[in-house]
Amino acid sequence: MKRKPARPAPKNILKTLERAFSKAGVGSRTEARSWIGAGRVRVNGKVIQNPDQWVDLDRDRITLDGKPIRAAARRYVLLYKPKGYLTTYRDPEGRPTVYDLVKGVGSWLAPVGRLDLDTSGLLILTNDTDLAERLTNPDHKVPKTYQVKTSLILTDEQVDQLRRGVVLNDGPTRPAEVTRLRDSAKYTYLEITIMEGRNRQVRRMVEALGAKVLKLVRTGIGTIRIGDLPIGRWRPLTDQEVAQLRRR
Numbered sequence: 001m002k003r004k005p006a007r008p009a010p011k012n013i014l015k016t017l018e019r020a021f022s023k024a025g026v027g028s029r030t031e032a033r034s035w036i037g038a039g040r041v042r043v044n045g046k047v048i049q050n051p052d053q054w055v056d057l058d059r060d061r062i063t064l065d066g067k068p069i070r071a072a073a074r075r076y077v078l079l080y081k082p083k084g085y086l087t088t089y090r091d092p093e094g095r096p097t098v099y100d101l102v103k104g105v106g107s108w109l110a111p112v113g114r115l116d117l118d119t120s121g122l123l124i125l126t127n128d129t130d131l132a133e134r135l136t137n138p139d140h141k142v143p144k145t146y147q148v149k150t151s152l153i154l155t156d157e158q159v160d161q162l163r164r165g166v167v168l169n170d171g172p173t174r175p176a177e178v179t180r181l182r183d184s185a186k187y188t189y190l191e192i193t194i195m196e197g198r199n200r201q202v203r204r205m206v207e208a209l210g211a212k213v214l215k216l217v218r219t220g221i222g223t224i225r226i227g228d229l230p231i232g233r234w235r236p237l238t239d240q241e242v243a244q245l246r247r248r
Contacts, residue, residue: 017043018051020062025072025127027108028089040065074128075107076237080229081123087114098123102234112136112221113144113197121146121218122226124237124245131245135221141195145220146202147181151212154180154188158209162192166208170198173205187214221245 015023021032029051035041036051042063043055055062062069079098081087086097098111102125109125112132126132135142159180165173177193192202203213219226223244229235237245 015055015057016051017041017048017053017055017062020055020057021064021069022110023057023129024069025074025108025129026064026069028110030089031108035064042066072107072127075105075109075126076128076131076242077102077105077109077125077234078224078226078229078237078241079123079125079234080226080231081115081120082232083118083120086117087111087123098125101232105234115218116200116203119216119218120231121216122221122224123218124221124224125234131242135245136197138196142222143177143193143195143220144197144218145191145193147215147217147219148190148192148202148206148213149215150188150190150206151214152188153183153186154190154209154211158211159188159190161209162190162205166205168198168201168204168208173198173201176205191219193220 017036018029018032021027021035022029026032027035032041033051036049039047039049041048043053044061079101081098081101084096085101086095088097089099091097095117102109105125107127109127110129110132112124112126113136115121115123124135134140159178162176162178165175167173174195176195177191179191181189181191183189192205194201198204202216206213217226224237224241
């Protein structure tokens with residue numbers, strides 16, 4: 001049965017209780033729901049077991065096992081996600097996830113956007129929810145760059161279609177920056193930069209031309225590039241890189 005918020009949210013209340021944990025960078029919303037349901041969380045001294053309870057992060061005292069939750073130190077990680085890993089915290093089918101690759105980070109982080117199972121490349125993980133929202137909100141027009149291998153050789157007209165925008169089932173795409181990297185005997189290799197973040201967007205753009213994507217690698221977000229980071233490895237973002245993302 002669908003839960004209802006405990007009370008309407010007045011303007012000064014910022015988050016539901018489960019989101020207070022992710023906002024503070026303490027844990028995922030899934031973990032928070034588990035803690036709340038187990039009676040381990042109190043708000044102003046009272047046990048709350050409704051994860052949709054509204055709380056004011058500035059005024060309410062929230063504790064987990066008697067300890068106040070405090071904003072964790074901000075962490076920013078760049079991961080070279082391999083193909084075959086899910087961008088999720090836990091998979092009911094037991095498939096590998098990106099969290100298997102960042103166990104040494106030492107704090108809870110959330111992916112900024114997603115890469116599907118068959119896509120590899122640059123993935124940012126952070127507990128800075130404000131920055132994550134800015135990077136994923138299409139209104140901020142943060143460019144995402146991909147290298148693409150298509151299932152056939154695309155004509156110049158087809159490449160121009162990608163540049164102008166193609167019509168998908170959820171509406172036309174914005175114009176994209178597209179560079180033909182090379183053609184082999186059977187395939188075209190492209191670099192595509194988009195300003196949106198729709199589900200499987202690059203794959204669907206190529207499919208709208210009558211082709212398939214055989215390989216897809218995200219190589220950049222904003223000014224951040226994957227560089228020579230080995231696949232499956234991660235590194236902290238530098239202060240300069242974080243500042244560049246904030247300026248977006």
